[in-house]
Amino acid sequence: MSIATTQKRGFGAVLWDYLTTVDHKKIGILYIIGGGFFFLLGGLEALLIRIQLIKPENDFISAGLYNEMITMHGTTMIFLAAMPILVGLMNYVMPLQIGARDVAFPFLNSLGFWLFFLGGILLNLSWFTGAPDAGWTNYAPLSVQSPGHGVDFYVMGLQLSGAGTLMGGINFIVTIVTMRAPGMTYMRMPLFSWTTLVTSILILFAFPALTVNLFLMMFDRMFGTAFFDIGLGGNSIIWQHLFWIFGHPEVYILILPAFGIFSEIIPTFAKKRLFGYTAMVFATFLIAFLGFMVWAHHMFTVGLGPVANSIFAVATMAIAVPTGIKIFNWLLTLWGGSITINSAMLWTLAFIPSFTIGGMTGVMLGSSVADYQYHDTYFVVAHFHYVIVGGVVFAILAAMHYWWPKMFGRILHEGMGKLAFWTFFIGFHLTFFIQHFLGLMGMPRRYWVFLENQGLDTGNLISTIGAFFMTFGVIVFLINIIYTAVKGEKAPADPWDARTLEWAIPSPPAHYNFKQLPLVRGLDPLWIEKTEGKGKMTPAEPVDEIHMPNGTILPFIMTLGFTIASYGFIYQVDHKGWLIAVYAGMAIALGCMLIRSLKDDHGYHITKEELEREAD
Amino acid sequence: MTENTNTNKINSFQKEQNKVEMRKQIITFALMIFFTMIAFFAVMLGVSSTFVIPLILILAIVQVGFQFYYFMHMKDKGHEIVSGMIFGGILVAFLVIITFVAITWW
Amino acid sequence: MSHDHSLNPETMPEDPAKATMEGKHKFLGLWIFLGGETVLFACLFGTYLALRNSTAGGPSSQDLFGLELVFLMTLLLLTSSLTSVYAIYHMKNNNFKKMQLWFGITALLGLSFLGLEIYEFAHYITDYGFTFRSSAFGSAFYALVGFHGGHVVFGLSWLIAIMVRNAKRGLSLYNAPKYNTFGLYWHFIDVVWVFIFTVVYLMGMVG
Structure with missing residues (x-):
């Protein structure tokens, strides 16, 4: 389907198409749009936080609103912005990279997206009645006692979007295991597909802990159970453990795909095969494995005792080893390459030092004795913004520039790309570098105001100025998107002279991806064909009819049902009449499940003739 | 035939x-x-x-x-990935149980 | 070839549940899901272990549990696991009627397990006033055992849905994977129960 025919359709038709789609590419784009929307919301919240902290004892926003702001900023950025955008990229790119026509469970894929999106909307609806205000970590007993419904929205919203993410993870694992193109062995998979696999495994094992934790919180707040109620023998440490058993792998769920993105961009623009491919794969697994062993380093000051603290400190520092392997491999890939510097590459090159700083402060924080000093100060804030902005956000922006031509058939404007990069990059370091020192001087995180003449004034001012630079960069990037959509340069199939399979098909790809599945002959399959003079993939099969899944509205309605039920759960505490919403919502959702399992859906076939009619 | x-x-x-x-x-x-x-x-x-x-x-x-x-x-054959996933789950499960028995005090 | 035709001995593949791409996906997807479920239940077990002595002056595990009932429930669930193995055995031999029969028995055993569990909970609530609000122990107990019970309810609804749906259609490559994934899920429920009767009930009686 070409762009021309898409544009002719009315808005309603396009909307219906996207509501019912099971195409991994469209779902990927939906994830990116949804995640992008929440990214802007979270960014706005960040800006308000920084404005509040621009001068001592400011009263730009009230203390309560400030608490809601920091909570929603963290929650939104982690769960609703960074992760969905990465999942969107995985959704779009991974099947193309492994030479698959779709994902293993297209229906679940769509369901996962709608759960994430409506879960996020539900969470943000809390702004109208009072947002969650117990920090993004939502520690008990503060969260259990938080008045109003804010924390309830947090619990239900994250439960929905968490379930969506879990489905996405399972889907990706099965896709990678069963649907690789002929010849695409595991050790020929591009690094981004590898990190998708490992990330999905992390999602699979980490998210159930969040599910259980939110479930316990939900029952404590809504039905009067006593999991975290000290008076009845409950234990609030349970929340912390379960939260971080999920929460620390979550950090790697964010950063591993970012590593994968850079491992795609660097070889492409350095015109060299990735240095130490095998080591990179093993380092990814090692990071994932160690990522599960270190959660208690978030809890050093809880008082786990010297033995437990030491074990977790050593494990934490050990992660620096595989991460170091990766950093050196990227540097050695660049070494001696013929490097093209463009926006995608700028973000990548900026990532390496920025992330390394974040990694080093991570090792500092990992020392359990020193952590007593750093804990809950701006030093921690600086650290995790260095790894998450300097790692994940840079990766997302690099990936946008890199894969935009493939996704939308147009190349993002380079000039604006560079302007956005430089302002954002400078703003980022202005904002967060100084925060290390603010933290070391004792400025606690999450405080609404700070006092005058404690040496914190200038630092906070600089930090806020940096935030405005970052905002400017983001606005330039948005303008770039609009400009590109209107009059951007049309992209060929392979604008970057790249190496992997997604560049062997037109930009944007046909909805069946590959007319004939390609035969993969090694790592960087397209590059192999290029160096051997052919320039395109050898098909592994004759042109034959292709089996595709049917679009369906069921995932959307099912999610709508769950969302209504969640609303009911939140408000049935006030009035039992809201239980009607619970029952109605559940009935809708279960009804959809029943329809799904009783009604046969065999999909459809694209005939041979149709395929032959379409130009290459 | x-x-x-x-x-x-x-x-x-x-x-x-x-x-x-x-x-x-x-x-x-x-x-x-x-x-x-x-x-x-x-x-x-x-x-x-x-x-x-x-x-x-x-x-x-x-x-x-x-x-x-x-x-x-x-x-049976063809259960390698499956075993990996189950044992991965068991490993994490083991960590969780150890945690709740050993370092979650009241 | 459409997957919806009933199978006869000529078209019968070695393992109908994994003969199609969809079948392979379902098989693998369910197993991976079970990997996640392992962690889910581990978190609930962990919570229970941390809170099992926090009775806040209310009834303790020794006051409440009666091993006879639990033993009966265990036998029912273990046997239902075996009957579902029988059902899959008949699926592999392309004997649809016997497969439905054995799955039917599985459903009955599951239902009686559920009945006993409801009876048990009702007994605790009415005779001891022991609810999930009584103490942290109560919360953790009902969360863990209730979550398992919820899985049983879901499994039974699933089984009954596919049995009714396919009653007149016979075995095909389209529905064989559905039965097979259900079978795996049901075994997993049994796996969890083995730990529940050991960790919750038996260890609860020992102290």
Whole structure:
């Protein structure tokens, strides 16, 4: 389907198409749009936080609103912005990279997206009645006692979007295991597909802990159970453990795909095969494995005792080893390459030092004795913004520039790309570098105001100025998107002279991806064909009819049902009449499940003739 | 036609194999019931707790092994990824349990 | 070839549940899901272990549990695991009627397990006033055992849905994977129960 025919359709038709789609590419784009929307919301919240902290004892926003702001900023950025955008990229790119026509469970894929999106909307609806205000970590007993419904929205919203993410993870694992193109062995998979696999495994094992934790919180707040109620023998440490058993792998769920993105961009623009491919794969697994062993380093000051603290400190520092392997491999890939510097590459090159700083402060924080000093100060804030902005956000922006031509058939404007990069990059370091020192001087995180003449004034001012630079960069990037959509340069199939399979098909790809599945002959399959003079993939099969899944509205309605039920759960505490919403919502959702399992859906076939009619 | 007779032969061979498999599973089941009974009787008879807790835990683990490997066929070919996932889950599960027994105090 | 035709001995593949791409996906997807479920239940077990002595003056595990009932429930669930193995055995031999029969028995055993569990909970609530609000122990107990019970409810609904749906259609490559994934899920429920009766009930009686 070409762009021309898409544009002719009315808005309603396009909307219906996207509501019912099971195409991994469209779902990927939906994830990116949804995640992008929440990214802007979270960014706005960040800006308000920084404005509040621009001068001592400011009263730009009230203390309560400030608490809601920091909570929603963290929650939104982690769960609703960074992760969905990465999942969107995985959704779009991974099947193309492994030479698959779709994902293993297209229906679940769509369901996962709608759960994430409506879960996020539900969470943000809390702004109208009072947002969650117990920090993004939502520690008990503060969260259990938080008045109003804010924390309830947090619990239900994250439960929905968490379930969506879990489905996405399972889907990706099965896709990678069963649907690789002929010849695409595991050790020929591009690094981004590898990190998708490992990330999905992390999602699979980490998210159930969040599910259980939110479930316990939900029952404590809504039905009067006593999991975290000290008076009845409950234990609030349970929340912390379960939260971080999920929460620390979550950090790697964010950063591993970012590593994968850079491992795609660097070889492409350095015109060299990735240095130490095998080591990179093993380092990814090692990071994932160690990522599960270190959660208690978030809890050093809880008082786990010297033995437990030491074990977790050593494990934490050990992660620096595989991460170091990766950093050196990227540097050695660049070494001696013929490097093209463009926006995608700028973000990548900026990532390496920025992330390394974040990694080093991570090792500092990992020392359990020193952590007593750093804990809950701006030093921690600086650290995790260095790894998450300097790692994940840079990766997302690099990936946008890199894969935009493939996704939308147009190349993002380079000039604006560079302007956005430089302002954002400078703003980022202005904002967060100084925060290390603010933290070391004792400025606690999450405080609404700070006092005058404690040496914190200038630092906070600089930090806020940096935030405005970052905002400017983001606005330039948005303008770039609009400009590109209107009059951007049309992209060929392979604008970057790249190496992997997604560049062997037109930009944007046909909805069946590959007319004939390609035969993969090694790592960087397209590059192999290029160096051997052919320039395109050898098909592994004759042109034959292709089996595709049917679009369906069921995932959307099912999610709508769950969302209504969640609303009911939140408000049935006030009035039992809201239980009607619970029952109605559940009935809708279960009804959809029943329809799904009783009604046969065999999909459809694209005939041979149709395929032959379409130009290459 | 030759093809047809071939499939039939494979089918009867397959049937025989399924039967052998089924016999193994009945033995497995008998063992599981037996283990369950030992565990219950050990507790009912009031054997000292230092002995009985490790005993019933080991019996549970063995039973679960039977379930996974025989009833759910994890011993068969084509279950490598599956085993990886289950053992990954068990590893994390183990960490969680250790945590809640050892470093979650009241 | 459409997958919806009933199978006859000629079209019968070695393992109908994994003969199609969809079948392979379902098989693998369910197993991976079970990997996640392992962690889910581990978190609930962990919570229970941390809170099992926090009775806040209310009834303790020794006051409440009766091993006879639990033993009966265990037997029912273990046997239902075996009957579902029988059902899959008949699926592999392309004997649809016997497969439905054995799955039917599985459903009955599951239902009686559920009945006993409801009876047990009702007994605790009415005779001891022991609810999930009584103490942290109560919360953790009902969360863990209730979560398992919820899985049983879901499994039974699933089983009944596919049995009714396919009653007149016979076995095909389209529905064989559905039965097979259900079978795996059901075994997993049993796996969890083995740990529940050991960790919750038996260890609860020992102290």
